[in-house]
Amino acid sequence: MKKIQISKAFTLIESGPVVLVTTNDGKKNNIMTISWTMVVDFTPMFAMTTGPWNYSFAALQKTKECVIAIPAVDLLDKVIGVGTCSGADTDKFEKFMLTPVKGKYVKAPLIKECLANIECKVADIVKEHNIIVLEGVAAYIDNSRKEKRTIHAVGDGTFIVDGRKLDRREMMLSKLPSGL
């Protein structure tokens, strides 16, 4: 996994892929599957929706840290598996044969099998709406992975895989942050 400029990290999330979010509560690692995320700022700041119904929420609230790991489509069935069992009674890294990798700024682990990982600090929890605001502090990409297509949950049990990529950089130049 290679570190990338943090100013580019928002491009890992903006397209709306399903992500895995890891936490470490001081005793053990956990993972949750999250489809409800968005970019909030280029700096980068992200938002995601979660709450007490997710076992990971307690760790997130306590440690104010997590890692957003972005899986490619080859991990789809593990991603669904992670999202349909609970860290309360399951070691999800073990069950789904995912490999935790030590991060640099947070205790939550990166996931080795993912395409990209973003170490994040919790900047705010907007309780009324169950929105967690995160600040990305370091980002990594694994360029050696052949499968680079991410997956987008529709919400009805189906998933859309990335298709063609269209380049509109020229039309967009006035709106792109510098250095992108």
Place this chain on the structure above:
Amino acid sequence: MKKIQISKAFTLIESGPVVLVTTNDGKKNNIMTISWTMVVDFTPMFAMTTGPWNYSFAALQKTKECVIAIPAVDLLDKVIGVGTCSGADTDKFEKFMLTPVKGKYVKAPLIKECLANIECKVADIVKEHNIIVLEGVAAYIDNSRKEKRTIHAVGDGTFIVDGRKLDRREMMLSKLPSGL
């Protein structure tokens, strides 16, 4: 355009497509392009990031209404055009030959050329983070459109078009809201 159950509206947004958001400030219609959105609740509640830097924000704040219109890939260049000029000096419906259609619950117009439209009320504005929380009140799909692939902004001027759809309903059953 055919009305669909409001309980299914979140499935129009969850995959993370670029959307057009319309407003009407009492005098004129306007449109902005937004890539930073997420689902917040199945009811449905949505969040999007925008602020005073968008001309539409004033109308959104004043009227507390908007429409989220979901374009397919055939509208990509219009979507970018809408996102790179300002309603301050441009009638975007006219310039991009988009057709406003009267909604039922809000004064902001639906966009005829879009795949789907969701009439929304502003439920809250979380000013510290420029997050607008929206409640969807009515949703419509145009099933007659042949092009159904939506587009996902990467953020660097490139866009990912929907590719294959994978069905994992059986694995997901425990997590799907009833009726989906």
